[in-house]
Amino acid sequence: MAIVPAKGSPLDFTTFHNTINGELTSTSTTRHTINPANFKANPEVPVATHEDVDRAVKSARDAFKKWSKTTFAERRAALSAYADAIDANADAFAKTLTMEQGKPLNQASTEVGMASMCIRTMTEIEIKENVIEENDDRKIIQRFLPIGVAGAIVPWNFPVLLAIGKIVSAVYTGNTIIVKPSPFTPYCGLKLAELATQFFPQGVIQCLSGDDSLGPMLTEHPNIDKITFTGSITTGKRVMASCAKTLKSVTLELGGNDPAIVCDDVDIDAIIPQIGILSYLCSSQVCMMIKRLYVHEKIYDEFLEKLVAFTKTLKVGDGNEPDVFFGPIQNKMQFEKAKELFTSITTDNLKVVLGGSIEDS
Incomplete structure (x- = not known):
């Protein structure tokens, strides 16, 4: 044929x-x-x-x-x-x-x-x-x-x-x-x-x-x-x-629950953008995205400060707008799952390093 x-x-x-x-x-x-x-x-x-x-x-x-x-x-x-x-x-x-x-x-x-x-x-x-x-x-x-x-x-x-x-x-x-x-x-x-x-x-x-x-x-x-x-x-x-x-x-x-382990000898400035992107790409709606970060205590404070600063630079908006990194959550079902994660902040007494609010439309 x-x-x-x-x-x-x-x-x-x-x-x-x-x-x-x-x-x-x-x-x-x-x-x-x-x-x-x-x-x-x-x-x-x-x-x-x-x-x-x-x-x-x-x-x-x-x-x-x-x-x-x-x-x-x-x-x-x-x-x-x-x-x-x-x-x-x-x-x-x-x-x-x-x-x-x-x-x-x-x-x-x-x-x-x-x-x-x-x-x-x-x-x-x-x-x-x-x-x-x-x-x-x-x-x-x-x-x-x-x-x-x-x-x-x-x-x-x-x-x-x-x-x-x-x-x-x-x-x-x-x-x-x-x-x-x-x-x-x-x-x-x-x-x-x-x-x-x-x-x-x-x-x-x-x-x-x-x-x-x-x-x-x-x-x-x-x-x-x-x-x-x-x-x-x-x-x-x-x-x-x-x-x-x-x-x-x-x-x-099927779904993943992927960790990233950060040792104390890394170049923090070099890896922050990589870890940030691989944590939040596609609004974190990917099985392979980083779900958990284990950071060596010697570099923890510096790493956290720089990761927060990098995350603040990522633009949220309609995907057709220039330079947007975070688009919307794809569907209502996924949005409800994300809201459940936010409730764990209170129920598990978690410390928030980068605050925000949920816009429910």
């Missing part, structure tokens, strides 16, 4: 559709999200049904029959062209990402750039056969074969990069994939699948937008072979339990 990548055409980022079997589709019921910076309504998106899921799964299974027989070189060529097209639409992707997720535009641009880089980097991996045993009696060869149809459940904090990480992992290894973006951030995911129709056979990369009912439709579907999920531990447990009903292969990337 020869793949001849197209050059690609610019996307229209004003309307948003599901991608099923290479076609843009909508549904009788639609919904929209809220721009977290200004509370304005974002465009309407489809709410996928069981019938939509069944059609997408059938298309993915049909496409798998041929796509799984392509070579790594053919897949690499298609993915490389896809990466080029993401770069060509990078500004529009970044603006849409800021609209739906809230992160500052420069951080959104970085995420989009990392997505295309992810494609190019991962497709450099050579997946070779391994000879496990060879003697006069037998030769045992280990081969890595495509699994089938994958379902990708993507979170709202990095909806472009994490969608692409799942897409390229599946497609490069000969699988087909159905992407389910978060209901909080469906827009870029829908456009990634729409863009993919220019470079891949119909059914190889699809995307369904929906509400909270869509996830279980995918995890319980008997003709989806693999689920990859990134999100919270609580939801991850539900995903694993749901996948167990059909003995699906499942990959869970």
